[in-house]
Amino acid sequence: MTRKAGVSGWPIAHSLSPLIHGAWIAAAGLDARYDAYGPDSAQAFDALLTLGRKGELRGLNVTAPYKEQAFAAADQVSDAARLVGSANLLVFENGRIHADSTDGYGLMNALAEQAPSLRVAGRPVVILGAGGAARAAAGALASAGAQVRIVNRSYDRAERLAADIGPAVGVSAGAAAFADAVLVVNALSVRPDLDLDLLAADTVVMDMTYRPLETPLLAAARSRGLTGVDGLAMLIGQARPSFEAIFETPAPRTDVRQRVLAHLGEAA
Incomplete structure (x- = not known):
């Protein structure tokens, strides 16, 4: 059958x-x-x-x-x-x-595949957005031991996400959100307003969008010599x-x- x-x-x-x-x-x-x-x-x-x-x-x-x-x-x-x-x-x-x-598994698998030297345990990571994709990313990264910072236009929505996931997730804003971050994940469906000069040279940038595969964010990150991880x-x-x-x-x-x-x- x-x-x-x-x-x-x-x-x-x-x-x-x-x-x-x-x-x-x-x-x-x-x-x-x-x-x-x-x-x-x-x-x-x-x-x-x-x-x-x-x-x-x-x-x-x-x-x-x-x-x-x-x-x-x-x-x-x-x-x-x-x-x-x-x-x-x-x-x-x-x-x-x-x-x-399985979204969180997919995210961690993508990081392992395209940024194999990345270690998130005990390190700050930034997620842009507070929707469903951001929730999956926050849950997976918090479970992996990361210190998750949510950056979102709606502060209330970001706070609700953080409260739902747990103490490993907080809400940040401004340049301070990106200090010492080893990973930035774009969980928005559009290109974020992100100043890549705020990121350290070894920061990994992931875009969960895969159409196009090389998004403007990933292209800009790679042009700065940063490691990029794609949504596909x-x-x-x-x-x-x-x-x-x-x-x-x-x-x-x-x-x-x-x-x-x-x-x-x-x-x-």
Whole structure:
């Protein structure tokens, strides 16, 4: 019987998840399919969850705007999902929904891959933004022992994030936020107003956006000689544990990054 899974969010046509998971499915020779489902309303998302409970879907990756709704609907949630209050992965089993968040894993995997000398334990790191992406980043970095500083236009929203994650996360502003930071993560969907001259020569700059792959922020950082980490590495990093949870088999060793770059028309 074909195992069915997919990604849910709105809009969804831009999602690269079907390409990534489809490449792994083909390489593993699985009788499975992974599709983009949408839907375009919270009510329709609930209907999709009902299909999962009935056994018609094995799993879903979830993106905006449904991550919090996915978390709230789950019968069982992982520690990672509970920490950030949202879920990007649902696995359906015997009428129950198991929720997890693999975004933090993806972020840490991207850092290990593209900035292997970076050590965050006991060191200051800065996250720009206080939305869902920032929550995942803050949770993962706090769990890794970093001293997390949130910089966001809305101070109240940043304070709520810090309070939810715990004492390892604080709110900062101005030039002082970047003092001694070993990592700056842009969790905004736009280029931040960031003066790169505030950063030390060994600071790593990560942009969670992957369209374009080389964002203006990353290009500017690399031109200063800083190490850059792109959002595609995070996307693939979070997809791997999702694939393994849904299809119950290791993700094959095939170069999905090259496939995605070719799809995007980007150079390696």
